[in-house]
Amino acid sequence: MELNMNDKNKLKIGDRKFTNRLFTGTGKFSSKELIPKMLKASQSEMITVALRRVDESSQTENILQYIPDDVQLLPNTSGARTAKEAVRIAKIAREAGCGNFVKIEVINDQKWLMPDNEETLKATKRLAEDGFTVLPYVSPDLVLAKKLEKAGAAAVMPLGSPIGSHQGIQTEKMIEMLIEVCHVPVIVDAGIGRPSHAAQAMEMGADAVLVNTAISAAANPPRIARAFKQAVEAGRTAYLEKMGEKQKYASASSPLTGFITNN
Amino acid sequence: MKLKINGKDENIDVKTVKDVIDEKELKKKGLIIEHNGKIIKQEDWSDLKLNDGDQLELFRFVGGG
Numbered sequence: 001m002e003l004n005m006n007d008k009n010k011l012k013i014g015d016r017k018f019t020n021r022l023f024t025g026t027g028k029f030s031s032k033e034l035i036p037k038m039l040k041a042s043q044s045e046m047i048t049v050a051l052r053r054v055d056e057s058s059q060t061e062n063i064l065q066y067i068p069d070d071v072q073l074l075p076n077t078s079g080a081r082t083a084k085e086a087v088r089i090a091k092i093a094r095e096a097g098c099g100n101f102v103k104i105e106v107i108n109d110q111k112w113l114m115p116d117n118e119e120t121l122k123a124t125k126r127l128a129e130d131g132f133t134v135l136p137y138v139s140p141d142l143v144l145a146k147k148l149e150k151a152g153a154a155a156v157m158p159l160g161s162p163i164g165s166h167q168g169i170q171t172e173k174m175i176e177m178l179i180e181v182c183h184v185p186v187i188v189d190a191g192i193g194r195p196s197h198a199a200q201a202m203e204m205g206a207d208a209v210l211v212n213t214a215i216s217a218a219a220n221p222p223r224i225a226r227a228f229k230q231a232v233e234a235g236r237t238a239y240l241e242k243m244g245e246k247q248k249y250a251s252a253s254s255p256l257t258g259f260i261t262n263n
Numbered sequence: 264m265k266l267k268i269n270g271k272d273e274n275i276d277v278k279t280v281k282d283v284i285d286e287k288e289l290k291k292k293g294l295i296i297e298h299n300g301k302i303i304k305q306e307d308w309s310d311l312k313l314n315d316g317d318q319l320e321l322f323r324f325v326g327g328g
Contacts, residue, residue: 025328032326050327053269053320054289062293063324078327092322095302096295163328190328212328 009240011207013185014101014133014154016072018045021202022232023074023187024225025212026050026063034221035066042225046072048103048212051089051096052079074135076103083122090127102127103157104136113163117144121151128152137189140174145182156182157210159190160201164213166193169200179205195224195231202235203243267318281308283319295322 010017024044026035039047049063067073075093080086083106090102104127106119117138124136133154138144140158148156158175161167168191169175178186185207192198198209211228218224266273268283277283280296280303296303297320303311313319 026326027328029326035326048328049324051295051322052325054294054323056287056289062290063326064293075324076327092295092297092302093324096322096324098324210328216326 011185013135016101016133018072018208020045020229020232021208021236022198022225022229023047023208023210024215025210026067026216027212028216029221032061032063032066034216035063036068037222038215038225039068039071041222042215042229044071044225044229046074046101048074048076048210049098050076050078051093072101073098074101074103076105076137077123078105078107080104080106080123081108081116081119082106083119083126086119086123087126090123090132091130094132100131101133102135104134115139115159117141121147124148124153125151128154135187140171140178142174142177142181145178149182149184153184155185155187155207157187157189160188160197161191163190165191166214167191168193168197169204172200172204175201175206176204195227198228199231199235199238202232203238205239208232264313265315266313267316269319269321278312279309280311280313280319283313284308289321293323295324296320297322 010019011021020043022042022044023046024042025048029035047067075098077086077089080089086104086106104120104123106116107113108116115138120136120138124134128134128151135155135157136148136153137157145156158178161170187208187210188201188206189210192209192211193214201209215221215225264277275286277286299318
């Protein structure tokens with residue numbers, strides 16, 4: 001049977017439809033030249049970028065030149081400690097020609113990089129009112145997710161585990177609640193360290209995953225990006241096909257009649 | 264001229280935004296400039312005259328997740 005790849009299976013966020021459900025990031029690549037190669041291998045259609053003050057001591061390169069025009073840019077508000085700072089970063093990114101999409105990231109905790117959900121909600125409301133397509137990065141909390149929806153979020157991005165930790169989906173039960181209840185797409189972001197983690201999130205019914213460090217810090221990012229693409233596709237198909245439930249006891253896969261015995 | 268650039272007070276001999284970029288030998292491509300809280304388009308950098316006490320913020324997009 002052919003895979004159902006019709007429009008119904010596309011993911012709509014804001015005014016854009018995505019075929020590929022693996023979103024990627026531009027952080028921590030050993031060489032920027034790897035970014036277009038990674039994008040080609042993963043066929044990722046949306047990628048995050050960050051905004052920083054110019055460091056006069058080093059001529060940092062313009063990251064945007066490595067991203068093909070057909071890939072949706074998702075500027076993040078990393079570095080923001082308050083809603084106000086996140087709003088400012090989002091507006092600068094939009095004015096600089098980065099489009100309407102923004103990933104809200106407000107972080108004050110430096111050990112686990114846990115998002116400040118309260119400030120993130122405030123920033124989401126302000127930016128959604130201002131016409132942004134807002135994707136807030138949050139701890140997976142059902143009540144908060146409902147508030148984010150009401151505030152105009154275009155998706156919610158619950159963390160699987162701390163950023164860059166490679167711990168996988170430690171928040172499984174909490175994310176399951178979001179998947180069951182949210183009307184906007186649920187994109188699992190952070191902590192996805194291996195393709196199996198991405199497949200797990202997709203099997204659970206997540207609408208997409210965002211993977212950065214696990215790809216960019218790999219020895220061969222394009223190759224691992226392709227493995228993530230395959231894992232996301234496998235997980236998505238398994239979800240759509242509604243795999244069998246877990247059972248306590250065994251259920252023989254071979255016939256239980258006509259045994260060959262010595263009698 | 265006294266300017267505040269990326270939060271730091273500086274005293275440099277410039278007249279326009281473009282002069283600041285040249286003085287600091289910054290690559291223009293991908294550079295984003297905010298003058299007193301307002302983003303200035305690249306084509307306006309040469310025309311924008313600076314005044315004492317003006318604030319400039321210079322940004323770039325970098326890798327991030």
